[in-house]
Amino acid sequence: MLAALFDSIPAMIVLTGVLVGAAAALPGVFLVLRGNAMLTDAISHSIVFGVIMVWLLTRELSGPVQLIGAGLTGVLTVALTEALTRTGLVKTDAAIGLVFSMLFATGILLIGIFARQVHLHADTILLGEIGFVWMRTTPVLGVAVPVSMVMLGVVLVLNLVFVVLFWKELKLATFDPALAAALGLAPAALHYTLLTLTSVTAVAAFDAVGPVLFIAFVIVPPATALLMTRRLALIVPLAAALSTIACVSGYFLAVHWNVAIGGMMATMTGVLFVMVLSMRALKRQLQHRRPVPGNPAPWP
Amino acid sequence: MAGSADLHEPGFALHVEDLTVRYGSSIALWDIDLDVPPGRLVAIVGPNGSGKSTLLKSVMGLLRPVAGHIRIFGEPISRARSRVAYVHQRAEVDWDFPATVLEVVTMGLYRRIGWLRPVRKAHRQAALEALAEVGMEAFATRQIGQLSGGQQQRVFIARALIQQADLVLLDEPLAGVDAVSEDIILSLLRSLRDRGKSVVVVHHDLSTVRRRFDWMVLLNRRLIAQGEMRDVYTPANLKAAYGGQMAVFDAADADDPARSGRVGGQV
Numbered sequence A: 001m002l003a004a005l006f007d008s009i010p011a012m013i014v015l016t017g018v019l020v021g022a023a024a025a026l027p028g029v030f031l032v033l034r035g036n037a038m039l040t041d042a043i044s045h046s047i048v049f050g051v052i053m054v055w056l057l058t059r060e061l062s063g064p065v066q067l068i069g070a071g072l073t074g075v076l077t078v079a080l081t082e083a084l085t086r087t088g089l090v091k092t093d094a095a096i097g098l099v100f101s102m103l104f105a106t107g108i109l110l111i112g113i114f115a116r117q118v119h120l121h122a123d124t125i126l127l128g129e130i131g132f133v134w135m136r137t138t139p140v141l142g143v144a145v146p147v148s149m150v151m152l153g154v155v156l157v158l159n160l161v162f163v164v165l166f167w168k169e170l171k172l173a174t175f176d177p178a179l180a181a182a183l184g185l186a187p188a189a190l191h192y193t194l195l196t197l198t199s200v201t202a203v204a205a206f207d208a209v210g211p212v213l214f215i216a217f218v219i220v221p222p223a224t225a226l227l228m229t230r231r232l233a234l235i236v237p238l239a240a241a242l243s244t245i246a247c248v249s250g251y252f253l254a255v256h257w258n259v260a261i262g263g264m265m266a267t268m269t270g271v272l273f274v275m276v277l278s279m280r281a282l283k284r285q286l287q288h289r290r291p292v293p294g295n296p297a298p299w300p
Numbered sequence B: 001m002a003g004s005a006d007l008h009e010p011g012f013a014l015h016v017e018d019l020t021v022r023y024g025s026s027i028a029l030w031d032i033d034l035d036v037p038p039g040r041l042v043a044i045v046g047p048n049g050s051g052k053s054t055l056l057k058s059v060m061g062l063l064r065p066v067a068g069h070i071r072i073f074g075e076p077i078s079r080a081r082s083r084v085a086y087v088h089q090r091a092e093v094d095w096d097f098p099a100t101v102l103e104v105v106t107m108g109l110y111r112r113i114g115w116l117r118p119v120r121k122a123h124r125q126a127a128l129e130a131l132a133e134v135g136m137e138a139f140a141t142r143q144i145g146q147l148s149g150g151q152q153q154r155v156f157i158a159r160a161l162i163q164q165a166d167l168v169l170l171d172e173p174l175a176g177v178d179a180v181s182e183d184i185i186l187s188l189l190r191s192l193r194d195r196g197k198s199v200v201v202v203h204h205d206l207s208t209v210r211r212r213f214d215w216m217v218l219l220n221r222r223l224i225a226q227g228e229m230r231d232v233y234t235p236a237n238l239k240a241a242y243g244g245q246m247a248v249f250d251a252a253d254a255d256d257p258a259r260s261g262r263v264g265g266q267v
């Protein structure tokens, strides 16, 4: 029965998308709350450089070494950005822009030079090809499972363990890093770990959605979930659920319209966001028209 | 446990020596020497940009000084974290963050709860009691974004109270706060002092500082004066700290806060 599931190409494509969404939502919620969404952008662009460097060194695109090696580029981005900011010559946002565009451009250049030897194309590298993830499989307990899904599964578990174990520390470091530091709860170390996990997740999602679409999965579902609830513990599962809806609907729409599957899935996260946003605006308008006397104003 | 041989100036709640702090190339604090005896209600006063917040952040180890050292009851901050509570300026956090009042107060206990351990019922009970002390228990389940400025400040104070620290540092706890909250906060700070705790408050309002605090530190990048309120609150000292901004202050007004204006204050 399980084997049947992995024999179904559509099921595998959708499941890969769901794994990307769930793995990305975990760090995504904290990054969005911290106002670090653009750092995700920088990280996921920079790992193009990491992926090609690791490929040049090992001639392999996936595997644990590749995951960690390319993932470290994300950390390198953040470290370089902070070093550049500390010189006092440029502001943080300019530093982020400088570092990631430089790494990204170098990565693309290297692909241009070396990619002719292999099956690397700039398009696939940027956007991934979730439609082809089923082509590379590896046996897991006697079942042929796509390599992408195995990597994403491992990263999802890693992210989940980190977020659950350090839940209260992450919450405090995100809301009030000064208090976290005053209490000796190492907010900087937590933040770096979170960013490392984000880049490792980006690498795992590389084949499926590529760095550009990955950003959508990190930022949009958490931002949408934030509009729907004010309970932090609900935001993470809600964001994962939104991603799932986007992946399923995105898959069928892509097949129906014959467009790129990954792109359609990412687009659907945006569509869901706009829907939730308009629903809220509508609700607020209605509440404004009929104010209930004596009741406190609804949030916000 | 550190032996008493390691202690340096343990007789002071706060001891600062030769402290110099800078941001990039601009110097925020220059060669500060400061001693705060325990059991006092201390005001740190100085014009905008005089380094008051920088001083508190340095004490908490949030900034790395260029020179100097700081001791809390004789110990460096790394060993005194559980004895000191810090309330930073309200604007330093995002009040839209999805959290309830109770959750935020409970954060004060995170160090004591410890890494990897979850928040339990007893912790929430303690947070409720701290909220009751600031008159906010009715707001426990409310989102922090739905509070007034004074209520936000009281939540922060409850979060500091729950830490049961011996030294409490507060950065402008009375700025932009309504009269009700101001009374509650002040009486809480006094009762802390009366229980032998040391309370250090950055205060922006010269016209009220005399009545409310019993020890004063005047700052303007350098230390201008420190000591008992009656010794430090003199026209000469205030003029030295505020310089040209002192137009509103007049020696005759010193005893009549109602007539003296707010100097260097943010309302």
Ligand SMILES: Nc1ncnc2c1ncn2[C@@H]1O[C@H](COP(=O)(O)OP(=O)(O)OP(=O)(O)O)[C@@H](O)[C@H]1O
Residues within 6 Å of the ligand: B023, B024, B027, B028, B046, B047, B048, B049, B050, B051, B052, B053, B054, B055
């Ligand atoms: N993060 C920072 N980077 C650069 N300069 C800073 C930073 N924080 C403070 N400063 C500068 O250091 C000086 C002291 O700032 P600080 O915030 O300690 O003053 P303050 O006395 O608390 O002022 P206020 O009454 O406005 O709160 C100011 O000139 C300020 O511009």
Ligand SMILES: [Mg+2]
Residues within 6 Å of the ligand: B052, B053, B054, B089, B171
């Ligand atoms: Mg200040």
